[in-house]
Amino acid sequence: MSSRWFPEGFGFKVLQDKATDKEQMGEKKLQPIMAALRNVHSAIDDMGLERQRQAQRLLGKLVSPMLGMQYQPFDIDGMPAAWIRPERGHSRKNAILYCHGGGFLSGGLSYARILASKLASATGFDVLLFEYRLAPEFSFPTQLEDVLRAWDHLMYLGYGAGRVVVAGESAGGNLTLALTHKLRQQGRKLPRALICMSPWTDLTGSGESRKERAEIDPMLTNDYLASAVRAYTRGHDLKDPLVSPLFGDFTGFPPVFLQVGENEILYSDSILLHERLLQAQVPCRLEVWEGMWHLFQMFPIKKAGEAVSSIGRFLLDL
Template structure:
């Protein structure tokens, strides 16, 4: 899918105006996607990133008409995002936040969890999985499984659950599905992936071809967080790079990606792998957009979220 409408000049002017308006927020988010050399992850810098993500999420989250209920899920921080008005409870979203597996928290989760709850009417469960480098792989996967099992114990069926994730959270959602299938358990009813990180080997062409136009991510950042999380393990393992797994039996999947992302290839190749496995998969490319643009307060982010709602209704 290509979402552009209008002539080239109109699109260019609109994009430039929107970028100018959003520059302060873009600068704040870009600062959170910074890291030193791959062999170093400064603890003080990581702590600063995590604190700033918490603040940014709490300030930017569209919480009007929403309830936010934090609780302890077997010692792990978690939260429910719900509409205040009456709504159905037959389906639920398990939301996995991004942050390169080295940052991200409940506060940061508020932005997309609120948007997901608003456009779908579903309750959204967010959780604060353990982060690298203090807690490398498989800590985050274990925590995602805890959150999944919590929903099962609440009485939801696997098909009632939509797993959604952005960036590293998209990676985590895919890994969760690979693991569930590998042990003979049922997989979610659907996957919603925003700018998913699917290939830790960085073998896609976009890592080189789009490095100059990506306003958010750098190859150096990807290398640094990958080193912190994977700790020398085989990066082609589907539990680190889910792109290289088998997708037979995976749920219907919506993938959204910006045209200016170095992770662009991760989404295209995931779509191709899923289609080869006969998985119903929809890829939406938003030209001139950047990494997880859905977080931003702008029309094209709203259009992307509305597309999530339509996708889930169609299934």
């Protein structure tokens, strides 16, 4: 394992271990599921999009580790939302605002609660989920407006910005960063910290991993990402930092924790973001998980639990 740190306790890590025979067998059993999900993420027509949305809703119902969690749905001015809270005694001083992924095309409360419930368990924080409007029915900046609406709801409830962590995976990681850019543009206070799991930071697709890892990524395809970009941006400038957060100014950003799988085409999105954050003197830690794929944290495997536990330690140590 190689590492370099900036500043104290922050930096870059490659996490690797020797899998046991039992773990290797478990991962082989996941391969059919991963192949099916790759097929879903390859679809670009309307029928494929509806299949994707249905598959994610089903995945959320089957996989969400809700044991020991309270799930409380409500709405924010008509936008579906929910709280996930640990049933065990815990402080409600801090909260996580969770932005789900899905390429801006799919996802919702049932899908978001997979990782949101894991984060609630690992930290003891209350987690707010919400369903932002999806492309192609709604394009940029609708999704960012909805994230801002969820943030404003937390401020209305009395949470100070310094008590809220914003977290997201994939497209949700994009929105996590875009929200922070937007808040700074508005001269507002920024979140306590940002958690980004395999964030999609560069919608121009300029990263080398888009080509280098296209054959080994078991989850995402470049065709799928290209179709999602067209549906989400509708011709908007792809280098707008609110669309591709990688191209923004990160001066004054809060601490950022990044996780990415070694075998995913969005690998470069995290590597380049890490470099930009360090250049801006932002405390940032990047974990690269050897042999892992896009959003492996969702799956019932050992490394997923270790990754979420690492996020929990990061937040509790702030």
